[in-house]
Structure formats: C-alpha cells, structure tokens
Amino acid sequence: MKYSLLLTVGAASLLxxxxxNDDFTPAVGMDGEAIFRAACIECxxxxxEGYYFELSRTADIGKTVRGGGLMMPAFPNIQGEALxxxxxxxxxxxxxxx
Numbered sequence: 001m002k003y004s005l006l007l008t009v010g011a012a013s014l015l016x017x018x019x020x021n022d023d024f025t026p027a028v029g030m031d032g033e034a035i036f037r038a039a040c041i042e043c044x045x046x047x048x049e050g051y052y053f054e055l056s057r058t059a060d061i062g063k064t065v066r067g068g069g070l071m072m073p074a075f076p077n078i079q080g081e082a083l084x085x086x087x088x089x090x091x092x093x094x095x096x097x098x
Contacts, residue, residue, distance in 0.1 A: 020068070020074070021068070021073055021074045021075070022039065022073040022074065022075050023077060024038065024039045024075055024077060024078070025077040026038070026039075026077070026082040030082060030085075031089070032085035032086040032087070032088050032089025032090070035078065035082060035089070036086060036089050036090065039075060039078070046093070049095075050093065051093060051094055051095045052093050053090065053093075053094040053095075054094065054096070055090075055091070055095070055096055055097060056097050057097070061086075061087045061090050061091065062083050062084075062087050065078055065083060065086065066078070066079070066083070
C-alpha cells in the first residue's frame with residue numbers, strides 16, 4: 001500500500017513539469033548562451049564531448065522551449081530574438097541524430 005502511494009506521488013511529481021510554466025524572462029540583449037545558462041543549465045548538462053542534446057532533423061526547439069515537455073516546464077516569456085538566439089545556441093551545441 002505504501003509502495004503504491006510512493007509510486008503515485010513520484011509519477012505525479014515527474015509529470016508536474018509538463019503543466020508548469022517557468023516565469024524566466026530574458027533581459028533585453030541576452031544572447032543564447034546567457035539565456036541557456038540562466039534558464040536551462042540546471043537541468044541540461046553537456047555530455048563528455050560538450051554536447052547538450054542529440055536532436056532529430058525535425059526538432060522544433062522553439063516549440064519545445066515555449067510549450068515545455070514531459071518533464072520540462074514551458075518558458076512562454078522566451079520569444080522573438082531571444083528565442084531565435086537560444087535556438088541557434090542549442091543547435092550549435094547539439095549533435096544531430098543519424
């Protein structure tokens with residue numbers, strides 16, 4: 001009984017990220033690296049080769065940032081030039097899946 005309750009609470013806490021928004025708002029003029037370090041680095045660490053992600057060719061980074069994901073909160077305040085700059089930074093520091 002206690003075990004199933006722990007599983008239920010654990011699963012709910014893992015899924016909480018998909019319904020949560022992060023209110024981070026980049027300062028005017030922040031570049032993609034600064035935005036990534038301020039908003040993303042806590043959860044996304046580079047691998048041994050310095051890459052943060054392995055992306056598919058059809059990855060829509062902007063959509064993921066704005067809408068969130070399974071465990072990632074949405075960042076609705078990252079938009080416009082800041083979102084483009086963050087997207088460029090993520091693409092430059094990711095490997096593409098084959």
